[in-house]
Amino acid sequence: MRIASFFAGAGGLDLGFQRAGFDVIWANEYDRDIWETYAKNHPHTHLEKRSITAIDPTEIPDCDGMIGGPPCQSWSTAGKLRGINDNRGKLFYDFIRILEEKQPKFFLAENVAGMLLPRNSEALNSIKKLFKNAGAGYDLSFQLINARDYLVPQDRKRVFFIGYRRDLGQRFEFPEPIDMKLSLKSAIGDLQDLAIPARDGNYTNGRACRVPNHEYFTGGFSSLYMSRNRVRSWDEVSFTIQASGRHAPLHPQAPKMEAVDKETRRFAKGSEHLYRRLSVREVARIQTFPDDFIFYYKNLAAAYKMIGNAVPVRLAQVIASKIMADFG
Template sequence: MTKQIVSFFAGAGGLDLGFEQAGFHVAWANEYDKDIWATYEKNHPKTTLVTRSITNIDADEVPECDGIIGGPPCQSWSEAGAQRGIEDKRGQLFFDFIRILEAKKPKFFLAENVSGMQHARHADALNNIKKMFKDAGYDLYSQMMNAVDYGAAQDRKRVIFIGFRSDLNIKYTFPEPIEKEERKALKDILLDLDGNAVPALEKQKPNPDVKVLNHEYMIGGFSSMFMSRNRVRTWDEPSFTIQAGGRHAPIHPSAPRMEKVETDKFKFVEGHENKYRRLTVRECARIQGFPDNFEFVYSNVAAGYKMIGNAVAVPFAKALAVSILEHLHKAKVKQAA
């Protein structure tokens, strides 16, 4: 029988898609950002989407389920952000996630967040969150993981929390990383798209001349922050982390590596300036593991980059979902014996 799960902070549904690929059914999802609703509903037609903030959702509204998954907003924990952590209202959304978890008591949960959450300044808040998960009745397992070790073509470190209801007595072990030689590089997933990219129109509007869905890139200059380090990975390497801001999208691998001028200052190689373009929305989606028929709906390409950059890499999500399913199955067999 298919395991039913619910998803909070669903975004475009990268985490949800990975769980669906593993055999789960996402029956109900919650996403508050109105710029994402059309994309989620188009690509997850069998899921009921609730669009209010989690703070205004009563646990009674959430259907019975086998698991609850989600990635509470990461900006407040991000190394690139202000690192306000639990003091930020977005950081406090973790408490609402736990509130509903405690009320519904599903067999398991998975929560994902940025690696910055483990910064020393957040130690007390992190320990508090871990205690709350345990007090809610769950055996908690957490680990820093890199999506490149689980089939995604990018370096993307995230903290994963997985919990199983204590009465199930499940001793969880995280999935083993794939061998280094099996890791995907940019050539494995982007080469066939080469030559088809089109620039966004003025004011970052979508380009109707795209030959491939969402295969357009943000136009405009590059900030001094962007030029503070090399932003080019070669065809034989995995991508840098795909971020939520289009202006920070990595450069396409056909460009030569940027040249260092001085500390925190790089430049494009002279004579090759025309090769330095940002990765397209579709290229970023491929790097995150979204299939080509997954349509990102937006009126400004910046929204497409944001949805993709905030998502969980699909192959990574699937690997975690498969491991959870295996542990639930073992526990069921053990109980039946």
């Protein structure tokens, strides 16, 4: 089955669908810092680099499915919460505009849990209604999912909109959680002693990394960062991987941060040397990208951004496999 991917980023969602047997024939990504990474890791997919706002549906090949995660900063609790009032929030409507014209058998859209905040309820209900009424109409399934329930070693809550075209007479049912959790030890334990710090200004070491992309963001920690514990133990899953190197979780080799007061934590005395951010490769592992998926960047900030914005590959594969089974 043929897929068109929007807001593709580095292609975590795309890779999950490919592993489930789909053919991602066309993808759209506007961020030039990601183009090389996507193109080299998805060599058989046509990459369209213009903004979705400039794309006419007739330019997109016929496809069985449309997938994508419109930019989430507008809805995120870590952002300014502008939601649909932000131009990025409105990109949902461009996805729906193309869906209405192309009328594929199914679509999938993913976004942050911040969409569920009461202040976004009107916009969320509007988006659901537009999805249901697009073209001939879609039977919509909507659910909040934590990636940790699907063999992703990370607490990561995201909402999924999945619609099957109404004339097909089917409705997507979300897979049951898997009764097993993967720990940080199982995900990144073998990388502990191989990481190197970024060069000055957080520029990449390039091929000097013994393990590709195994370098970590350096620099001080803000008062916001130090306001709560940022360390998960080896036997736990990671905190959410964010689209920021500065706010990356700390490596589990260090003790959990100690409380000074309600709003402040500190590094455990005598263990300060153990505190470092997770490396680019480590956050990629936690997002379940394979080691042969290489990220291309000059500054590490771009690497953390593209990885943090991705859908975990394994979660994408679980959902895509269910869709493939429904249409197989």
